[in-house]
Amino acid sequence: MSRKPIVAGNWKLNKTIKEAIDLVTQLKRLISGTQNVEVVVCPPYTALGEVSEVLMESGIHTGAQDLFWEEKGAFTGEVSATLIKEAGARFVIVGHSERRQFFQETDETVNKKTRAALAGGLTPIVCVGETLSQREGGKTFAVVGAQVKGAFAGFSADQMGRLVVAYEPVWAIGTGKVATPAQAQEAHGFIRKEVGKMFGDEVSGSLRIQYGGSVKPENIAELMREPDIDGALVGGASLEAAGFADIVKNAGIAALK
Numbered sequence: 001m002s003r004k005p006i007v008a009g010n011w012k013l014n015k016t017i018k019e020a021i022d023l024v025t026q027l028k029r030l031i032s033g034t035q036n037v038e039v040v041v042c043p044p045y046t047a048l049g050e051v052s053e054v055l056m057e058s059g060i061h062t063g064a065q066d067l068f069w070e071e072k073g074a075f076t077g078e079v080s081a082t083l084i085k086e087a088g089a090r091f092v093i094v095g096h097s098e099r100r101q102f103f104q105e106t107d108e109t110v111n112k113k114t115r116a117a118l119a120g121g122l123t124p125i126v127c128v129g130e131t132l133s134q135r136e137g138g139k140t141f142a143v144v145g146a147q148v149k150g151a152f153a154g155f156s157a158d159q160m161g162r163l164v165v166a167y168e169p170v171w172a173i174g175t176g177k178v179a180t181p182a183q184a185q186e187a188h189g190f191i192r193k194e195v196g197k198m199f200g201d202e203v204s205g206s207l208r209i210q211y212g213g214s215v216k217p218e219n220i221a222e223l224m225r226e227p228d229i230d231g232a233l234v235g236g237a238s239l240e241a242a243g244f245a246d247i248v249k250n251a252g253i254a255a256l257k
């Protein structure tokens, strides 16, 4: 089953509006003509509108880094799918490990946010992944399996068919310690199998699963060669246009093979 690779940049709490515009203006030039990879940048909310405008008709999409599940009301500080879409975004990251770690997100809130994103017409990028102690304790599959079951509990096959999963081992995020292609493939294969058990082979076969954790221009190609790795969610290396453009280009070349 052919799956178009997807490379997304998660800028986290970085970039003023001006810096964001500079970055995507360069990026647009550097990756113009790249066709076999879907590209997404996820700036902070404050820059989402301007960045989306710069990228209009460039083929590069924008995404938010989080959302709230309610549509509107007395929820100070929160942002809904509708507001994100109005700002020009098509994607939204849900359940990033930093949100799980620092903002008490659980599989239950990830489930509610993912539903809200889909209902609001956004494509959620749903993050799962184990910590170092969980991996060392032999609990990787139990943890990731529970995250997958929790995130997508009660979903229809149609809902599941409209989202992206990112496998991000927490020990590889921002540490420079990338999972080996074999480690990543093992987890991706496991996730696809679990999704297959829940939703059937057609849904699991077309599900795009990104790898995230210290992806760089130098390591993306070997990861992409694995059969169940369909792109990357990139943190640090997405903050600089040339490096992110090289990741996109190398992912595209690897996907052709």
Ligand code: PEP
Pocket: 010, 168, 172, 173, 174, 175, 176, 212, 213, 214, 215, 233, 234, 235, 236, 237
């Ligand atoms: C991330 O935060 O999603 C991530 C993968 O970060 P980094 O690429 O910096 O490890």
